[in-house]
Amino acid sequence: MKEIVEFRIIMRYAHFLFRDDEGTNLGDSVKVVRIDKNDPRFNAIGELQKKACEKNNLFFTYFEYKRSYTETEINNAEWFQMFQTRHFEPSGEECGTIYDESSACPICGSGAKQLSPLKLKRSSIPKADMAVTIAWGDEKVVSERFVNLVRDNNLKGMDFEPVISSANRGQKLNYYQVRPQYYLDFSKKTVFGRTPFDLSGKVPGYTLEGVQPDGTLVKKVIPPEIYKCPNGDNMGLCLLTEAYIKSDSVLNGLDFFASKQTIGGRRGVIRQDHLFFCSNRMMRLIKENNLKGFKFEVAHIVDE
Ligand SMILES: [Zn+2]
Numbered sequence: 432m433k434e435i436v437e438f439r440i441i442m443r444y445a446h447f448l449f450r451d452d453e454g455t456n457l458g459d460s461v462k463v464v465r466i467d468k469n470d471p472r473f474n475a476i477g478e479l480q481k482k483a484c485e486k487n488n489l490f491f492t493y494f495e496y497k498r499s500y501t502e503t504e505i506n507n508a509e510w511f512q513m514f515q516t517r518h519f520e521p522s523g524e525e526c527g528t529i530y531d532e533s534s535a536c537p538i539c540g541s542g543a544k545q546l547s548p549l550k551l552k553r554s555s556i557p558k559a560d561m562a563v564t565i566a567w568g569d570e571k572v573v574s575e576r577f578v579n580l581v582r583d584n585n586l587k588g589m590d591f592e593p594v595i596s597s598a599n600r601g602q603k604l605n606y607y608q609v610r611p612q613y614y615l616d617f618s619k620k621t622v623f624g625r626t627p628f629d630l631s632g633k634v635p636g637y638t639l640e641g642v643q644p645d646g647t648l649v650k651k652v653i654p655p656e657i658y659k660c661p662n663g664d665n666m667g668l669c670l671l672t673e674a675y676i677k678s679d680s681v682l683n684g685l686d687f688f689a690s691k692q693t694i695g696g697r698r699g700v701i702r703q704d705h706l707f708f709c710s711n712r713m714m715r716l717i718k719e720n721n722l723k724g725f726k727f728e729v730a731h732i733v734d735e
Pocket residue numbers: 536537538539540541660661662663664665
């Protein structure tokens with residue numbers, strides 16, 4: 432496996448580490464660079480981010496791990512993490528999907544039960560075979576073509592629920608919400624954190640102070656955000672390694688499961704996310720049938 436990390440660097444600071452002709456520029460304000468973790472500049476990115484954060488600023492605004500595999504590594508892998516590459520809005524909640532927030536974890540906000548069918552705006556759903564709303568959470572939908580592939584090949588581990596149009600009362604769309612039948616534990620080998628350089632599980636709260644035009648002092652209390660929940664339900668803001676899952680006897684004969692614990696943060700309509708995993712056979716069928724909206728990475732099943 433070859434692993435590099437893509438960063439979006441604030442352009443006016445990029446010259447601290449990168450030549451003008453390195454990476455690609457997104458307009459005038461952001462430079463996108465891909466860098467190996469063995470490059471000495473990798474850790475320098477972390478140091479500059481830390482210094483920038485101390486001044487309420489940022490050196491990079493986004494990062495993403497890019498992992499590539501040899502054919503042998505893909506052939507030998509039994510399980511893959513299944514990523515959704517297509518995102519869309521409005522979210523289910525904005526379209527009238529009802530959640531019971533009282534059932535969510537009081538510390539991290541994960542796990543609110545969905546009380547109604549998933550409602551979505553039909554025209555907003557991408558023409559793909561799997562997609563997720565900008566809310567993440569369980570708002571992952573698949574096409575009829577995907578459902579038929581699962582049923583025709585007797586792939587095990589998934590149920591599907593109808594998705595309802597937000598415009599026409601009760602009209603079923605030809606998309607389905609994925610409902611995993613099994614949820615399995617992350618191994619402690621999996622690393623979570625806020626960025627590759629910051630493995631902390633929370634951001635402390637703070638108070639914003641400002642003065643209104645009439646001279647009144649206003650204070651706004653921003654609460655702490657807890658990503659690594661002491662209740663054990665949410666693991667962190669981001670997954671920083673390949674996923675490691677604790678071995679379980681239900682895996683025999685299974686083609687799909689989700690992580691029991693979630694990752695991410697609860698903010699506005701955004702919800703924490705159970706990660707999806709599929710068997711080598713399911714990954715191959717998706718690729719052979721040219722289904723769209725997927726990306727795969729090797730996942731590891733381990734004893735501890
Ligand atoms: Zn929690």
